[in-house]
Amino acid sequence: MKKRLPLDALVPGMVLAESLRREDGALLLPRGTPLTERHVALFKAWDVIDAVIAVGEPTAPAPLPETPETEMPSVPASPDATDQPAAKPGERDGDLAAADALLRPHFIHTDMGVPAMAALYALCLPRAARQLVQKGPESLRLPGPVPPQLLPPAPEGPPPGPMALIESDPKLTSLPDVFVRINEVLNDPNSTAKEAADAIGKDTSLSVKLLKLVNSAFYGFPVTVDTLSRAVTIVGSRQLTTLALGISVLSIFKDLPEGFISMRSFWKHSVGCGVIASTLGGPETELDVERLFVAGLLHDVGRLVLYRSLPRHAAHALALARSEGLLLREAERRLLGFDHATLGGMLLRKWRFPENLERAVRHHHGGMAQLGLPMPAMTHAADVIANALRLGSSGEIFVPPLSPTAWTTIGLAPEHLTDVMAVADTQVEDIIRAFLPDGE
Numbered sequence: 001m002k003k004r005l006p007l008d009a010l011v012p013g014m015v016l017a018e019s020l021r022r023e024d025g026a027l028l029l030p031r032g033t034p035l036t037e038r039h040v041a042l043f044k045a046w047d048v049i050d051a052v053i054a055v056g057e058p059t060a061p062a063p064l065p066e067t068p069e070t071e072m073p074s075v076p077a078s079p080d081a082t083d084q085p086a087a088k089p090g091e092r093d094g095d096l097a098a099a100d101a102l103l104r105p106h107f108i109h110t111d112m113g114v115p116a117m118a119a120l121y122a123l124c125l126p127r128a129a130r131q132l133v134q135k136g137p138e139s140l141r142l143p144g145p146v147p148p149q150l151l152p153p154a155p156e157g158p159p160p161g162p163m164a165l166i167e168s169d170p171k172l173t174s175l176p177d178v179f180v181r182i183n184e185v186l187n188d189p190n191s192t193a194k195e196a197a198d199a200i201g202k203d204t205s206l207s208v209k210l211l212k213l214v215n216s217a218f219y220g221f222p223v224t225v226d227t228l229s230r231a232v233t234i235v236g237s238r239q240l241t242t243l244a245l246g247i248s249v250l251s252i253f254k255d256l257p258e259g260f261i262s263m264r265s266f267w268k269h270s271v272g273c274g275v276i277a278s279t280l281g282g283p284e285t286e287l288d289v290e291r292l293f294v295a296g297l298l299h300d301v302g303r304l305v306l307y308r309s310l311p312r313h314a315a316h317a318l319a320l321a322r323s324e325g326l327l328l329r330e331a332e333r334r335l336l337g338f339d340h341a342t343l344g345g346m347l348l349r350k351w352r353f354p355e356n357l358e359r360a361v362r363h364h365h366g367g368m369a370q371l372g373l374p375m376p377a378m379t380h381a382a383d384v385i386a387n388a389l390r391l392g393s394s395g396e397i398f399v400p401p402l403s404p405t406a407w408t409t410i411g412l413a414p415e416h417l418t419d420v421m422a423v424a425d426t427q428v429e430d431i432i433r434a435f436l437p438d439g440e
Contacts, residue, residue, distance in 0.1 A: 001055040012037045018052040041108050042325045099129035102140040107399050117402045119414035120388050146319035155312045159336045162343040178203040179248050186241045196237035197228040200244045212434030217427040239290040246294030253304045260307045268392030270297050272428045277382035279423045295360035295379045300394040302344030328396045341365045368405050377406035
């Protein structure tokens with residue numbers, strides 16, 4: 001038996017007797033799906049008004065359609081919501097109540113009892129209202145579950161561990177000579193400015209990107225810095241070499257399978273996290289802004305390894321996260337036994353990156369002891385803020401929870417988030433143009 005129930009009568013534990021679809025026919029959840037708390041929380045964002053529920057014996061799930069072995073997954077990428085024109089002076093903020101209804105589901109994993117989180121949401125709401133006026137509700141709505149027919153066959157057998165995954169990819173283990181040389185210079189406390197400039201200068205593309213970054217809003221120098229030797233003199237050899245090391249990673253991940261994410265959106269999120277981390281640092285922390293920037297830039301590099309080396313697992317993790325309303329890292333752990341942060345940290349250790357960079361990437365999603373340290377804490381908070389501001393996406397559609405431990409470690413008053421947001425709005429697009437010119 002089955003019965004159609006309105007939205008307010010749906011509770012966790014009920015089982016769908018009929019597949020749940022949007023008005024346009026797109027599948028949200030297949031028949032036989034047991035409803036979870038996350039499903040119920042997301043139904044309003046999905047515009048679900050009712051559902052047909054099994055009464056008595058649960059209905060068996062519909063079988064997944066066969067997918068050819070060679071077909072790549074086509075997982076809809078998260079919209080890059082910040083690629084929009086700035087609000088004009090005097091432009092109305094739109095319907096804040098409507099914007100709130102669309103924005104709040106993105107924050108279902110956060111605790112608004114944390115003052116910094118509440119302040120961040122309050123800053124994001126007017127931005128969402130302007131976007132609602134300019135681009136319509138679809139630009140703010142959470143993407144629905146991935147239809148099963150768009151997924152490749154489920155992976156068979158246990159997945160490889162993180163180090164086995166890294167070791168199996170020659171591109172991750174046999175790094176270019178210029179990368180190796182830059183790393184040697186960075187790890188040698190006796191290296192000179194000339195050695196730094198010479199190492200970076202062996203890669204023309206890297207040199208051009210680095211000079212564009214030095215001349216971007218990230219530094220805001222009043223005069224153009226047109227040579228590497230001058231950049232080393234002004235910025236510092238160790239700082240510039242750190243930037244070069246981080247930027248050189250971009251070229252390694254140019255051949256990802258299509259359908260997961262937009263690479264421009266991925267790097268926009270990464271650059272946004274880097275800019276915010278370096279802003280959270282400030283001069284009083286005695287941390288190089290360059291090292292904080294690279295920590296943010298590379299915080300999700302492990303996710304690129306998953307997309308590249310385990311495309312089936314990555315596709316199913318994306319689908320699981322969207323179907324059950326999970327954070328993507330939770331879906332990764334369920335399917336793989338580890339997440340992208342652990343994988344990214346191990347990759348940086350394999351590449352002999354400085355230990356504090358490795359630690360910041362590995363622990364940017366948690367660990368109270370680690371989030372009591374400045375670099376992991378700032379990278380963690382920067383990731384939360386970048387997701388809240390919707391600065392690109394690495395695949396995550398929800399805002400991760402903000403650790404009170406990390407925020408206490410940073411020591412920033414919530415009201416200063418306005419300044420952090422202003423810096424991000426000023427710098428991110430300028431830096432993205434330096435890294436990824438149009439058409440790249």
